[in-house]
Amino acid sequence: MKTHLTCKWVDSVRGIMKALQSQQLPDDNKTYEKSNNEAAISNIKGEVEVLYDCIKKLNVQRRKLLNDLFDLKGNIRVFCRIRPISIGNQKSVEALDSNEMIINLVDNKSKIYSFDKVFHPSSSQGEVFSEIEPIIKSALDGYNACIFAYGQTGTGKTFTMEGTEEFPGVVPRAIEALFKHAADSNHAFLFSFSMLEIYMGYLKDLLTPHSQTTKSIFPLPPCLSIQTHPNGETEIENLVTIQVNDLNQAMRLYKLGCGFRSTASTNSNRTSSRSHCMIRISISSVRASKRRRLTNKLWMVDLGGSERVLKTKALGRRFEEGKAINLSLSSLGDVIHALQSKKRHIPYRNSKLTQVLKDSLGDDSKTLMLVHVSPHEEDLCETLCTLNFATRAKRVQLRNEESTEVKAEKEVAINNLLQKMNRIEYNRNDVTQEIKKLNEKLGKLTIISPPSLTELVDLSDVCIEGLGSNMRFQKDSVTSTPLADFPRFMRPTVCSRSKSGNAGVESQALKSRSSLPPRKGKGSTHCAKSVGFPIEGTSECYSESSVSRTSCLISPTTKFSADNETEFSEETSDSDTKVAVFTKQHLSERDSIHKKFNLRLSKKNHANTMQRVSTQNHSKVDNWLQLHKCASNINSSTHKNKRILAIPIPENKARVRGRIVADLHDETVQGKELRTRNTKHRDAKSVHMENHLSSELEEEVHVSHAVLKHFIAMRSHILHVQPAILMQ
Numbered sequence: 001m002k003t004h005l006t007c008k009w010v011d012s013v014r015g016i017m018k019a020l021q022s023q024q025l026p027d028d029n030k031t032y033e034k035s036n037n038e039a040a041i042s043n044i045k046g047e048v049e050v051l052y053d054c055i056k057k058l059n060v061q062r063r064k065l066l067n068d069l070f071d072l073k074g075n076i077r078v079f080c081r082i083r084p085i086s087i088g089n090q091k092s093v094e095a096l097d098s099n100e101m102i103i104n105l106v107d108n109k110s111k112i113y114s115f116d117k118v119f120h121p122s123s124s125q126g127e128v129f130s131e132i133e134p135i136i137k138s139a140l141d142g143y144n145a146c147i148f149a150y151g152q153t154g155t156g157k158t159f160t161m162e163g164t165e166e167f168p169g170v171v172p173r174a175i176e177a178l179f180k181h182a183a184d185s186n187h188a189f190l191f192s193f194s195m196l197e198i199y200m201g202y203l204k205d206l207l208t209p210h211s212q213t214t215k216s217i218f219p220l221p222p223c224l225s226i227q228t229h230p231n232g233e234t235e236i237e238n239l240v241t242i243q244v245n246d247l248n249q250a251m252r253l254y255k256l257g258c259g260f261r262s263t264a265s266t267n268s269n270r271t272s273s274r275s276h277c278m279i280r281i282s283i284s285s286v287r288a289s290k291r292r293r294l295t296n297k298l299w300m301v302d303l304g305g306s307e308r309v310l311k312t313k314a315l316g317r318r319f320e321e322g323k324a325i326n327l328s329l330s331s332l333g334d335v336i337h338a339l340q341s342k343k344r345h346i347p348y349r350n351s352k353l354t355q356v357l358k359d360s361l362g363d364d365s366k367t368l369m370l371v372h373v374s375p376h377e378e379d380l381c382e383t384l385c386t387l388n389f390a391t392r393a394k395r396v397q398l399r400n401e402e403s404t405e406v407k408a409e410k411e412v413a414i415n416n417l418l419q420k421m422n423r424i425e426y427n428r429n430d431v432t433q434e435i436k437k438l439n440e441k442l443g444k445l446t447i448i449s450p451p452s453l454t455e456l457v458d459l460s461d462v463c464i465e466g467l468g469s470n471m472r473f474q475k476d477s478v479t480s481t482p483l484a485d486f487p488r489f490m491r492p493t494v495c496s497r498s499k500s501g502n503a504g505v506e507s508q509a510l511k512s513r514s515s516l517p518p519r520k521g522k523g524s525t526h527c528a529k530s531v532g533f534p535i536e537g538t539s540e541c542y543s544e545s546s547v548s549r550t551s552c553l554i555s556p557t558t559k560f561s562a563d564n565e566t567e568f569s570e571e572t573s574d575s576d577t578k579v580a581v582f583t584k585q586h587l588s589e590r591d592s593i594h595k596k597f598n599l600r601l602s603k604k605n606h607a608n609t610m611q612r613v614s615t616q617n618h619s620k621v622d623n624w625l626q627l628h629k630c631a632s633n634i635n636s637s638t639h640k641n642k643r644i645l646a647i648p649i650p651e652n653k654a655r656v657r658g659r660i661v662a663d664l665h666d667e668t669v670q671g672k673e674l675r676t677r678n679t680k681h682r683d684a685k686s687v688h689m690e691n692h693l694s695s696e697l698e699e700e701v702h703v704s705h706a707v708l709k710h711f712i713a714m715r716s717h718i719l720h721v722q723p724a725i726l727m728q
């Protein structure tokens with residue numbers, strides 16, 4: 001708007017209007033016509049205003065009814081989806097009707113379970129979503145909401161949440177619904193998208209690149225840490241949050257995130273999710289006087305599959321992953337059970353999963369658990385375990401535990417509410433259509449009397465103000481946690497900040513490494529840091545060193561076979577130090593890429609970089625995705641699970657260092673590129689410079705050797721070369 005509403009534009013539009021007016025109306029009729037139009041316009045404007053008021057009232061009523069409905073049905077709702085069975089298999093579970101399912105036990109015994117909704121094996125993705133949609137509307141009303149997919153591995157959780165191209169799941173449909181309802185609403189909404197996974201108790205941002213594809217232009221993403229804001233809201237420090245303006249943008253980010261998920265093949269599922277995948281949509285409303293909150297969250301979580309180790313026969317990494325998933329699922333069950341039983345203590349702190357969701361699981365939030373079961377007879381034990389979980393999550397009781405009268409009364413009340421809501425929705429649609437028609441009329445009338453310049457300027461102000469407030473929202477919801485806002489005792493310690501990569505450059509890489517002692521005896525810890533430091537003796541070269549340490553549930557002695565590989569970043573090694581040294585040229589190349597995509601990389605703080613990126617309001621999604629594309633296109637020297645070692649080469653001193661680099665990186669593309677580049681630039685001027693700087697070169701060699709020693713000492717196998725060869 002700002003770009004278009006220039007004085008020149010306004011003048012040209014006015015010119016056109018004037019020309020049209022003089023063509024259409026004879027001079028003596030002009031004044032009469034004009035005053036007539038003005039009266040009609042103000043009439044229509046008045047009508048539109050009344051209709052908007054009407055919509056507002058209807059919205060308030062709808063919101064209240066929806067809330068009453070949730071109160072009646074319960075803020076924690078449990079649905080059950082039975083996955084299709086392969087032909088010829090015995091069924092142990094069957095849907096009786098839309099609320100009940102029967103499970104056939106041994107000796108011809110059976111049990112009937114009631115749920116808020118039961119989806120039989122042939123239920124479509126659309127049918128499932130239509131039951132979930134009210135929760136999406138609640139999220140737009142300002143309530144925090146969580147949708148979980150729970151169940152035994154291979155029962156279709158990912159199918160329900162993610163779906164396929166042909167049968168899109170809950171997440172794409174929910175995003176679509178959010179944008180659709182937001183467009184229908186008379187409020188302006190802002191949506192921000194984040195995606196993370198919890199893998200063996202470790203939080204991983206799914207929108208920042210995987211180290212395997214990171215190559216040289218992305219710094220290692222900083223650790224995510226869970227913080228509690230003084231207002232009680234949970235924040236995940238360093239999590240990338242990107243504003244999305246339409247379905248397409250959100251879907252592109254979602255697909256990007258899905259590509260980074262940790263998956264592996266197991267006995268039960270060829271593409272088993274080995275983590276909890278969490279999608280967060282933050283919703284802000286610009287003028288949200290009637291909303292529950294100014295900014296709220298909608299979480300959609302594809303939980304890792306519960307599994308019985310005896311059945312899956314998992315070993316090594318798979319076993320540990322299963323154990324971590326089961327532990328956190330059990331913590332989630334405890335939390336939901338405690339909430340349901342109105343216990344005073346809610347054990348949120350027992351797992352990362354419940355810590356992250358702390359402010360979105362509770363009385364003031366809407367929770368939906370989609371329990372998945374397999375009808376296969378051989379899965380009977382797991383199905384019973386799943387049903388036990390559901391029973392704890394909500395009083396999903398055996399039939400007859402709730403008296404028939406109570407049930408019938410509830411049903412009547414629910415139906416009444418649903419009918420009222422439908423009526424309101426119907427009226428709302430009518431009013432919206434009416435407004436649309438009036439606006440069209442208004443459009444036609446105003447074309448004859450063009451707005452004055454001052455009116456236009458006012459309009460542009462409104463737009464800019466809106467944009468300004470958007471940005472303010474963006475800042476509120478996106479930028480890093482302002483630590484000054486926290487009472488001192490709540491601020492992270494220097495140590496924890498340094499673990500999350502925010503400590504800056506005060507410490508050198510080695511120091512940093514030594515400041516991360518192995519945490520023996522602790523369950524699952526993971527930390528990483530990325531620091532930049534000048535290389536001794538040179539002023540223009542910087543090294544970026546990332547120190548990551550995992551001491552997860554895996555014992556260091558555990559041996560993993562090749563088929564044990566989970567598609568996960570290399571940070572899962574027990575302890576790893578990664579160093580990349582950049583040339584000035586290399587850095588400037590990288591910087592130019594960052595500049596190109598609006599990324600301002602600060603050596604001091606990588607964490608802030610991510611957030612600064614996310615606060616850029618314009619085409620951030622494009623920038624972000626483009627950067628990813630770029631990252632994967634750059635053919636760097638990274639080996640799988642290894643990081644680049646590119647020795648810095650100042651312009652004029654390239655040759656000597658280049659030789660060292662070449663020796664080190666014989667196989668690497670970067671090495672090759674450097675050599676090619678150096679040969680090309682070996683003109684008379686550079687030869688002269690070489691002679692002139694021979695003494696400095698010696699010094700450089702010395703420095704390079706120092707650097708090499710440093711690397712060798714840390715991890716000689718980074719380059720797949722024996723330390724002795726490196727020393728040579």
Ligand SMILES: Nc1ncnc2c1ncn2[C@@H]1O[C@H](COP(=O)(O)OP(=O)(O)OP(=O)(O)O)[C@@H](O)[C@H]1O
Pocket residue numbers: 082083084121151152153154155156157158159160269271272273274303304305306372
């Ligand atoms: N309702 C369904 N209709 C069609 N196919 C389904 C359905 N449910 C599951 N499947 C298929 O079953 C297979 C396993 O499903 P999926 O990967 O979603 O299971 P999961 O519960 O997410 O497993 P895990 O916990 O191991 O990740 C997939 O090939 C999926 O397409």
